[in-house]
Amino acid sequence: MGRIVLNNVTKSFGETQVIPPLDLTIEDGEFAVFVGPSGCGKSTLLRMIAGLEELTSGQIEIDGEDVTQVPPSKRGLAMVFQSYALYPHMTVRKNIAFPLRMEGMDQSEIDKKVEAAAKSLNLTDYLDRKPAALSGGQRQRVAIGRAIVRNPSAFLFDEPLSNLDAALRVGMRLEISEMHESMKTTMIYVTHDQVEAMTMADKIVVLQAGVIEQVGTPLELYHTPRNVFVAGFIGSPKMNIFSGSEAKKLGAYTAGIRPEHIDIDLSGGTWKGTVGVAEHLGSDTFVHVHDTGLGDLVTVRIAGDVAVKHGDTIYLTPQMDKIHKFDEQGLRV
Amino acid sequence: MAIVSTNSNISRYGRPVLAWGVALLFFFPIFWMVLTSFKTDADAVKPEFLIWFTPTLDNYLNLTENYDYWRFATNSVITSVCATLFTLVVGIPAAYAMAFNPSRATKDILMWMLSTKMLPAAAVLYPMIFLAKGIGLYDTHVLVITVVSLINLPIAIWMLFTYFKEIPKDIIEAGKMDGVSTWGEVKEILIPLAWGGIASTALLIFIFCWNEAYWTVRLTTIDAATLSKLIEGNRAPEGLFFGRLSAVSTAAVGPIVVLGWFCQKQLVQGLTFGAVK
Numbered sequence: 255m256g257r258i259v260l261n262n263v264t265k266s267f268g269e270t271q272v273i274p275p276l277d278l279t280i281e282d283g284e285f286a287v288f289v290g291p292s293g294c295g296k297s298t299l300l301r302m303i304a305g306l307e308e309l310t311s312g313q314i315e316i317d318g319e320d321v322t323q324v325p326p327s328k329r330g331l332a333m334v335f336q337s338y339a340l341y342p343h344m345t346v347r348k349n350i351a352f353p354l355r356m357e358g359m360d361q362s363e364i365d366k367k368v369e370a371a372a373k374s375l376n377l378t379d380y381l382d383r384k385p386a387a388l389s390g391g392q393r394q395r396v397a398i399g400r401a402i403v404r405n406p407s408a409f410l411f412d413e414p415l416s417n418l419d420a421a422l423r424v425g426m427r428l429e430i431s432e433m434h435e436s437m438k439t440t441m442i443y444v445t446h447d448q449v450e451a452m453t454m455a456d457k458i459v460v461l462q463a464g465v466i467e468q469v470g471t472p473l474e475l476y477h478t479p480r481n482v483f484v485a486g487f488i489g490s491p492k493m494n495i496f497s498g499s500e501a502k503k504l505g506a507y508t509a510g511i512r513p514e515h516i517d518i519d520l521s522g523g524t525w526k527g528t529v530g531v532a533e534h535l536g537s538d539t540f541v542h543v544h545d546t547g548l549g550d551l552v553t554v555r556i557a558g559d560v561a562v563k564h565g566d567t568i569y570l571t572p573q574m575d576k577i578h579k580f581d582e583q584g585l586r587v
Numbered sequence: 588m589a590i591v592s593t594n595s596n597i598s599r600y601g602r603p604v605l606a607w608g609v610a611l612l613f614f615f616p617i618f619w620m621v622l623t624s625f626k627t628d629a630d631a632v633k634p635e636f637l638i639w640f641t642p643t644l645d646n647y648l649n650l651t652e653n654y655d656y657w658r659f660a661t662n663s664v665i666t667s668v669c670a671t672l673f674t675l676v677v678g679i680p681a682a683y684a685m686a687f688n689p690s691r692a693t694k695d696i697l698m699w700m701l702s703t704k705m706l707p708a709a710a711v712l713y714p715m716i717f718l719a720k721g722i723g724l725y726d727t728h729v730l731v732i733t734v735v736s737l738i739n740l741p742i743a744i745w746m747l748f749t750y751f752k753e754i755p756k757d758i759i760e761a762g763k764m765d766g767v768s769t770w771g772e773v774k775e776i777l778i779p780l781a782w783g784g785i786a787s788t789a790l791l792i793f794i795f796c797w798n799e800a801y802w803t804v805r806l807t808t809i810d811a812a813t814l815s816k817l818i819e820g821n822r823a824p825e826g827l828f829f830g831r832l833s834a835v836s837t838a839a840v841g842p843i844v845v846l847g848w849f850c851q852k853q854l855v856q857g858l859t860f861g862a863v864k
C-alpha cells in the first residue's frame with residue numbers, strides 16, 4: 255500500500271515561499287513523476303514527503319494516516335538520492351543490510367534478503383567491495399538495493415540517473431520501469447528530463463516555481479497541455495509556440511504546433527522559410543527553419559530522411575487539427 | 588627575459604636558504620636546551636663550552652632521584668588523556684549538531700566560542716583561583732582537567748565542525764531514511780567517516796593539553812602538578828642551574844615531541860583541514 259496525499263502543503267525558507275499551497279494525490283501503485291525546470295521545488299516537495307524537510311504548513315497523509323510529524327524512517331518510504339548517498343566506509347553488503355540492521359532484524363534473515371536483492375540487481379559479485387570501487391551504474395544499483403530490501407510502501411527517487419552517461423541512463427530507466435511493473439509499488443520520481451518523465455510515468459506532475467501547472471498521464475500532457483508552459487515543457491523537440499498576427503489568424507492569442515505535426519513542401523504551403531540546420535538522425539530529420547514570420551526558429555520533425563540542406567527555401571504547413579491555442583493568460587482554449 | 592631568470596635564480600637558491608635559515612633559527616633554542624641538559628650547571632654558563640664539553644647524565648639522574656619527575660609526568664599524562672577525552676566527548680556532539688542541524692545562531696555561537704580564546708587569561712586569573720579554592724578543588728585533577736579541557740574546547744569544536752562539514756549531507760539523510768537513531772548516526776556514520784579528522788583533533792588537543800602551562804602552574808601546588816609546574820619550579824631566580832633546568836625541560840617536552848614525530852602525517856593532515864574525502 256502507498257497512497258500519498260498532500261493537503262494544502264506549503265514550504266518557505268525564511269521569507270521566501272518556495273511552495274505555495276499545494277494539493278496532490280498519488281494513488282497506490284502509481285508511478286508519479288515530478289518534472290519542472292531547475293529550482294522549481296521538485297526536490298523540496300519530495301523531501302517533504304520523505305520527512306527530511308519540515309512542512310511550513312499543511313498536511314501529508316500516507317494510506318490515510320497523517321504522517322506530517324512522523325520521522326522519515328517511520329513513514330515506510332525508501333529514497334534513492336541523486337548522489338547515491340552510499341555509506342563509503344561500508345561494503346556493498348553492509349550498505350544494503352544497513353536499514354535492516356537498524357530495524358533489528360535477525361542476521362540470518364538479513365543475509366537472505368541481501369542475497370536476494372543483490373541477485374535481482376546483478377550485484378552478487380560485488381557484495382564485498384566498497385562503493386569507491388564501483389562504477390556509477392553499480393552504485394546506483396546498490397542504492398536501489400538498499401531501498402528495495404526495506405520493502406517500502408513507496409519509493410522516492412530524486413534525479414537518480416542524472417549522474418550516469420546517456421547509454422546507461424536509458425538502461426537504468428528501463429530497469430526502474432520494470433521494477434515498477436513487477437513490484438507494483440508506488441514510486442515518486444523527480445527529474446528535469448522530460449523524456450524520462452514521458453517514458454516512465456503513469457502520472458506526470460509539471461511544476462513551475464512551486465506551483466503545479468498540470469497533472470496528467472504523459473499522453474494527456476502531450477495532446478492537451480493546459481497552458482503554454484506545459485506545452486513548451488513537454489515534448490521533444492519542443493513545441494513551436496508563436497503569438498502575434500499568425501496566431502490571431504488561427505483565432506488565438508498564442509498558438510503552438512509540435513515539430514512532428516508540420517508538413518514540408520518545396521513548392522508551396524502556409525509559411526515560407528529558409529533552412530538553417532538540418533539534423534539527420536536517420537530515423538528522423540529535424541529541420542530548423544528561419545524567417546517564417548512566426549518569430550522564433552521553427553523546428554520540423556520529419557520521419558525518415560529528407561534531402562534538405564542549409565539555405566534551401568522551404569514551405570511549412572501545420573496540420574490544422576493539431577494546433578494548440580491559448581488565450582492571453584496562456585490557458586488552453 | 589632577464590627578470591624571469593633573476594626571479595628563478597632567487598627562487599632556486601634564495602628560498603631554500605631562507606627556509607633553512609628560518610628552520611635553524613627556530614630549532615636552535617631547542618638544540619641548545621638539549622645540549623645544555625648534558626652539561627653541569629657550572630659548564631652551562633661558560634661560552635667556551637658551548638659545543639665542546641664533557642657530557643654528563645647527572646642532571647637527569649638528579650631529576651628522577653630528587654625531583655620526583657615520574658609523579659609530575661604521571662600527572663601530565665592523566666591531565667592530558669582525560670582532558671582530551673573530555674574535550675572530544677563534549678566537542679563531537681556539539682560540532683555534529685552545528686554541522687548538520689544548524690540554526691540561525693550557529694555562526695554566532697562559533698564566533699563567540701572563538702572569541703573566548705581572545706580573552707587574556709590573566710583577566711580571570713584571580714577569580715579562578717578564588718573560585719577553585721572556594722569550592723575546594725584547588726590543586727586537584729578534576730579542576731585541572733576541567734580547565735584545560737574548557738580552554739581547548741573551542742578549537743576542538745572548530746576543527747571537528749570543519750571535518751563534519753565535509754561529510755555529504757545526503758549520507759546523513761540516507762541514514763535518517765534508513766532509521767538510525769541520533770546516537771546511531773554518530774556511531775555508525777559520523778565517527779567512521781570523520782575518523783581521520785577526529786584523530787587529528789585529538790592529537791592536537793593532546794599536545795595543547797600537555798603543553799598547557801598558564802593554568803596548570805597557577806592552579807596546582809603538588810598533588811595535581813604537571814611537568815609544566817616542574818619546569819616552573821626549577822626556574823631559579825639567579826639563573827644558576829641552567830643544566831638542571833634544561834634537563835627538566837627536555838624531559839618535559841620529550842614525550843610530546845616523540846608522539847608528534849610518530850603522528851606527523853596525521854597532524855599535517857589535521858592542520859591543513861582536508862582529511863575527509
Ligand SMILES: Nc1ncnc2c1ncn2[C@@H]1O[C@H](COP(=O)(O)OP(=O)(O)OP(=O)(O)O)[C@@H](O)[C@H]1O
Pocket residue numbers: 267272290291292293294295296297298299446
Ligand atoms: N535549504 C534551503 N534554504 C533556502 N532555500 C532553499 C533551500 N533548499 C532549496 N531552496 C530553494 O528552494 C527552491 C527549490 O529548490 P529545489 O531544490 O526543490 O529545486 P529543484 O526543483 O529540485 O531543482 P533542481 O532541478 O535544480 O534539482 C530553489 O529556489 C532553492 O534555491
Ligand SMILES: [Mg+2]
Pocket residue numbers: 296297298
Ligand atoms: Mg533537485
